[in-house]
Amino acid sequence: MSKPQTRRKDTRERILDVALELFLERGYDQTSLREIAERLDVTKAALYYHFRTKEDILDALVGGIGERLDELIAWARTQPTTLETRRELLRRLNEALEEWAPVFQFLQENQAALRDRSAPKTFRDRMQQLGTLLTDPDRPVLDRVRSLSALFTVYFGTFAISSMDGTPEEKRAALLQVAWEQIDAAHAAHAAHSDP
Known part of the structure; x- marks a missing residue:
C-alpha cells in the first residue's frame, strides 16, 4: 500500500x-x-x-514556499524584537531563497501574468509581513528604509546577481552580509539617537 x-x-x-x-x-x-x-x-x-488546472500547479508551487515563510514569520513573532532576531530572520530567509530559488525566480519573472491570481498575492502579503517584522514604526524613515532595504537585498539580490561571477555560496553570503550591514546601520542609528 x-x-x-x-x-x-x-x-x-x-x-x-x-x-x-x-x-x-x-x-x-x-x-x-x-x-x-x-x-x-x-x-x-x-x-x-x-x-x-495550471492554477492548481501554481498553488502547489507557491504553497511550499508559503509554508516555509509562514514558519519563518511565526518564529519571528515569538522572538524579542532585537537586532539579533532580525539578523537571524534575514539569515533564515536567505536560506529559504536558496532552497526555493527556481520558484522565486518564476514568481519574479512572471509578475504580470500572475498579477490577478491568488497565490502570488498571498506571497506578497507574506513578504510585507516580513518587512513589518524587520522595521519599527516609531523609528525615523531613514532607519525603516534601511531595514526594508535589508529585506530587498536578500530577496531581489538573488536575481540581480545571478549572472555575477562567483559561486552560489559566495553570492548568497555576500547578499546576507550586505543585508546585515543595512539592518545593523538602522539599529545603530536608532541606538545613537536613543542615548542621552
Missing part, C-alpha cells in the same frame, strides 16, 4: 518540477497543460489526476 502512495508523490513532484521548468523557459501564460504532459511523456488524463 505504501508503494503506490510513494509513486503518486513522485509523479506529483515530477509534474511540479517539469511545470516549473517550462514556466521558466516559456512563461506561465505561454505554457499549457498539454505541453507539461508531453514533456513528462504522460497523458493529459494522468496529469489531470494530480492537477486539474
Whole structure:
C-alpha cells in the first residue's frame, strides 16, 4: 500500500518540477497543460489526476514556499524584537531563497501574468509581513528604509546577481552580509539617537 502512495508523490513532484521548468523557459501564460504532459511523456488524463488546472500547479508551487515563510514569520513573532532576531530572520530567509530559488525566480519573472491570481498575492502579503517584522514604526524613515532595504537585498539580490561571477555560496553570503550591514546601520542609528 505504501508503494503506490510513494509513486503518486513522485509523479506529483515530477509534474511540479517539469511545470516549473517550462514556466521558466516559456512563461506561465505561454505554457499549457498539454505541453507539461508531453514533456513528462504522460497523458493529459494522468496529469489531470494530480492537477486539474495550471492554477492548481501554481498553488502547489507557491504553497511550499508559503509554508516555509509562514514558519519563518511565526518564529519571528515569538522572538524579542532585537537586532539579533532580525539578523537571524534575514539569515533564515536567505536560506529559504536558496532552497526555493527556481520558484522565486518564476514568481519574479512572471509578475504580470500572475498579477490577478491568488497565490502570488498571498506571497506578497507574506513578504510585507516580513518587512513589518524587520522595521519599527516609531523609528525615523531613514532607519525603516534601511531595514526594508535589508529585506530587498536578500530577496531581489538573488536575481540581480545571478549572472555575477562567483559561486552560489559566495553570492548568497555576500547578499546576507550586505543585508546585515543595512539592518545593523538602522539599529545603530536608532541606538545613537536613543542615548542621552
